[in-house]
Amino acid sequence: MSLERVGIVGAGLIGTSIGLALARRGERALLVDVDGDRATTAAALGAGDAGEWAALAACTHVVVAAPPGPTAEVVDQVLRLALTATVSDVCSTKTHVLVEVETLNREMSSRFCGGHPIAGRERGGPGAAQSELFDGAAWVVCPLPGSSAEARADAEELARRCGARTAVVDAATHDAVLAAVSHAPQVVASALAARLAAAGPHAPALAGQGFRDTTRLAESDPDLWAAIARGNAGPLAVELHALAAVLSGVAEALNRGDGTPVADLVRAGRAGRAALPGKAAAPRPSWTRVGVVLPDRPGELGRLLAAAGQAGVNVEDLSIEHAPDHPVGYVDLDVRPEAVDQLLKALAAAGWAAHRSS
């Protein structure tokens, strides 16, 4: 196993989080960044030891956690410096990185295997890092056709040590899927949020919770997303054209007075949501929702959930409704249906105004 001495190039959100995840296991990574302050910050956060570029030569595995643009170039430089190390990356687009690495350095590229942890935050930088960032997340491993067994094994092992589930997927499939589940949603969220200005002065006040959820991604970093979009231009363009065709088709049907395509689309969307794995995908109807009024002062939410816990009820999910200009908040608790009566009784006894709301 050659993860004995791991080097991390790029002490941003992802690189620092990898260092923190390894540190959780008692492993100390070497942190290198073109901006030495970032490496020092990451080290101070406990993500490993800050070091110089030349120190990478002694590493057995180096993960390049650079922005999408320079990733392949940095991988090439690392391959030439750390002559016995395997190398991986974390770039959210894969074909262009793999092609570039092969183009730059075909003879050494067998020591490289691509990777992409599906985890992130709207904020970047080492200060946003979390040792748990990858826990339970998917981490795609994308080998080159010529990647060595050792390079593949090391890329997978790194993902596992960070707490992620690995999925070996070829680069073209990865890029097409990510265009659909990540890159297009980002563009669409931004497009919807950007339409707010065109919708006139009344629009912000009339935007409800649905608009806020659908546009949450719109708070992301413009330059990072331009780089990701350029790096996955082909598949993303295909996806955006497909979505544009769907929206235009619905618009044309509506202009003919035909609402059937909307009903069909909403039905297809429900099927898509139901295909999502894990807890969040467990069809929401399998939980029952209990709504509770929440005075907007410290500790109320804690007191509420403590009451639920004391009643032996596990809260599967919760969402807070923010009521602007109103001193009262409102929270929805999702619980298993068989726990509802117990919860309502316990909350009533503790003085909460609570209702079964689904």
Place this chain on the structure above:
Amino acid sequence: MSLERVGIVGAGLIGTSIGLALARRGERALLVDVDGDRATTAAALGAGDAGEWAALAACTHVVVAAPPGPTAEVVDQVLRLALTATVSDVCSTKTHVLVEVETLNREMSSRFCGGHPIAGRERGGPGAAQSELFDGAAWVVCPLPGSSAEARADAEELARRCGARTAVVDAATHDAVLAAVSHAPQVVASALAARLAAAGPHAPALAGQGFRDTTRLAESDPDLWAAIARGNAGPLAVELHALAAVLSGVAEALNRGDGTPVADLVRAGRAGRAALPGKAAAPRPSWTRVGVVLPDRPGELGRLLAAAGQAGVNVEDLSIEHAPDHPVGYVDLDVRPEAVDQLLKALAAAGWAAHRSS
């Protein structure tokens, strides 16, 4: 003031919630529904008294909370039955209701004034109703040109008694704004979720939190949304065509290798998000995020928030990350920046693994 005796036609989510909101003030509404069981259920929930259609004749104000399709027809019938009552509705599209009411019954239409509370849930029916549904929400009041001062005043007063903020907006503006902030986001969320099937077998496992948030609305009711889309066909078609043009434009730029339109769009989207009012719009950067690992068992979230409350720290928002196939959960707490140190100290003392994450 003629809200002395309020009648509610339609004991679904919205009608029952209006009844509950009035009951909170000690006012008992008359509940009428073509399905008498629904009216009885609503009454049992405390939303007022179930009654017969004919009893509406004695009401001073009747709010029609029917589905979009039959709304205008029901308004007409109520105007002809309750000859001294003012009448309003709650339909989420306005021009077609107002035009139909004037067409059906121009001579009595001065007693009508349109309305639309911007509040709802993915689930419908009286059981989903909440007395707090409208608290702090916007409630658009859309008069006809010929609506009497009394009809307008009653529509506004009903909204206020339900806890909402009123906004008087003409029907055309309302419909254009709602197309942008509600109807188009619904169609887009469904379109994104529907693309999951086309994205192949790996797609569900590689969909992250961003996809889940952006497609939450996709769980809505297909038939209700087909009716809303038909009722606002023109403005929604304009909005969908505009979005399709934006997506196609970005796709074409990407095919030319140009990422600038993506950066510009993400920037415009951030400006749109920043224009949203209220707490959720307070630019997130004004809160600091603290991440905490959460064992997946009853009471842990309560214990965590109790610790925050005991430290005197108000949690402004929180979000739970679901880690599929993993026994550990993860929660982000958003708090005021000046409270972070206090919170981290208190959580550490109570044994939580917590990090400043923004």
